[in-house]
Amino acid sequence: MGAGMAEDEFDFEEDKQEEQSVAERMAAEALIVDVDGFEGPLDLLLMLSRTQKVDLRKISILQLAEQYLAFVEKAKALRIELAADYLVMAAWLAFLKSRLLLPPDPTEEGPSGEELAAHLAFQLERLQAMRDAAAKLMARDQMGKDFFVRGLPEGVERVKRVTYTATLLDLMQGYARIRTKDEFRPFVMDRDSVYTMEQALERMRGLIGFAGTWTDISSYFPSGWENDPVKRRSATAATFAASLELAKEGKVILRQGGTFEPIELRRREDERNG
Amino acid sequence: MSAMAEEIAEQQAEQGAQQEESLFEAPPIGEQERMVEAMLFASAEPLSVKELEGRMPHGCDASEALVHLRKRYEGRGVRVVKVGDAWAIRTAPDLGFLMQKETVEVRKLSRAAIETLAIIAYHQPTTRAEIEEIRGVSVSRGTVDQLLEMEWIRFGRRRMTPGRPVTFVVTQEFLDHFGLENARDLPGLKELRSAGLLDNRPPPGAMPTLVEGDEEEDEEIGQGEMFED
């Protein structure tokens, strides 16, 4: 992390911290030399807290703050440029230290020094806990190192199977298609069951003269076409179309009582008069 | 203690000592079996006895372990098999189907196949020449093969005419599929007509080209038009 420094910048002769033991001095120097190895100020704080040699839960945050500030001072003395976040932490710890040392100011808002210290302690403990957890995780048996997967896996082969279907109707229509091929005559239809509008018109023109009153158009069906449903359908369509044609010509009037009610037809009287 | 009992006890003690000794030399055979099992499982290639023993602690007998392991997997979902002079674990042959994921695609039978099938059903036993005469086109080998493969048609008796051509008849599968008790139950031409199935006309001007080969199999348009009502 951006501590722009090099070992040759150290001048061990100039170290004036005489009050410290040699061992402590060496440790502190090692710490600074190592500043590149720290993963941020929290990591450094965790490292420093270890020098207190107590359980993390019993750590003195005040003492830790002082250790950190001393570290930063020392880095300054050694002309080591610390990354900004280390300095931000230093400023905050200085603030925390003053809060912890001075009697609480009742006019001041925000969390107390104790609350802030407690949270910092929590953060350190949590970071340590996650480090321990990570170590435990990595100590587990691992795949490809301690246990192994199948060396000769068999892929699942995708097989496409096509099944064909046909219905009885397909079959019969197919047969009908072939068998009727020979019977096809160009432009000639099999009219057994087809009653055309022309036929209906012709028939009705001859009959309407005799019908004086309203008559259901179905009474105009040719005889024998009422019962066979196919024929009946054709006759209905043709007679209806012919009735419309006659109405258009002004020869008849149509009426229907309601939807799906019988359609009735009467000869137009004025035509006879006029 | 009788002399005999003494002798037995002595033997047992001796055996115990031997076992301990062999334990020191090599793991018990059960342990060796576990080792061989794990190695065969994890290896990407079959392993020879030499290779197995090369990886196992000194004094192990991979051949013996393999005998035990092989027996253990008898009748299981995987088997210990010999590949050349090496060993591997493989899926039991009867379970090969599990290694396939089948996707079934249902397709409508082609027009050529339907017509051929219909002719066989209505005219059975019938020969290929008769089918061609009725359809007016040659019947492709593929169409007949497909129907045979579907087990909807089968070979009937040879016709006692020159060339002794084979005949085709429909099968029980065919009847089952179409819900027929007998091919004679198929509606006749008259019934087809009265059911409206023959109440059709050819597409205008289509007459001369109606006779086409099997190539137009996939073309369902003609049929659709013809039976629109």
Add this chain to the structure above:
Amino acid sequence: MSAMAEEIAEQQAEQGAQQEESLFEAPPIGEQERMVEAMLFASAEPLSVKELEGRMPHGCDASEALVHLRKRYEGRGVRVVKVGDAWAIRTAPDLGFLMQKETVEVRKLSRAAIETLAIIAYHQPTTRAEIEEIRGVSVSRGTVDQLLEMEWIRFGRRRMTPGRPVTFVVTQEFLDHFGLENARDLPGLKELRSAGLLDNRPPPGAMPTLVEGDEEEDEEIGQGEMFED
């Protein structure tokens, strides 16, 4: 034949009929066990019960077959292990020494990557900001990318907080790699939880932001773009 003998014969006949019936419905459980065994042996990846049953004949109960199979392999050279909601066969960890040849060189993870992975595993689903809050440093893009690439972590649901940050969770591959049945089986998880160390405790007021935004910012944007939906 005595009345009793008759009764027994009847019972047997009944049982036979029942067996035949169940045979028709689904193969016997022993057969299902063989099938599951074959499928797990054939696959390097864990298979879910659903996947297993998808390949087995209709009416099979892969879960029950797995219970039997797992028991069968207890103490053997390979084991039936549960990985999340899927199952796999893996070699017994005590035999790892035999597999020098199969050993795969696991990419050496940096301390940052290992810690990030652990935080995601223990705190999942967790956001980048939470990881940074715990570690006290920004998480480099490369670290997350590496874990994603290894398929040990994946994106979880977006957090329903301002900015809707993406979350990270561990994957089935992660569980498989570390031989975990479940993320709940992570070592020491219970202790950490009861100690309150997995709580998301917001800092009281004026704590300094331990993480410097600066150069990470544009990366954040890049990621945001990637996962916009």
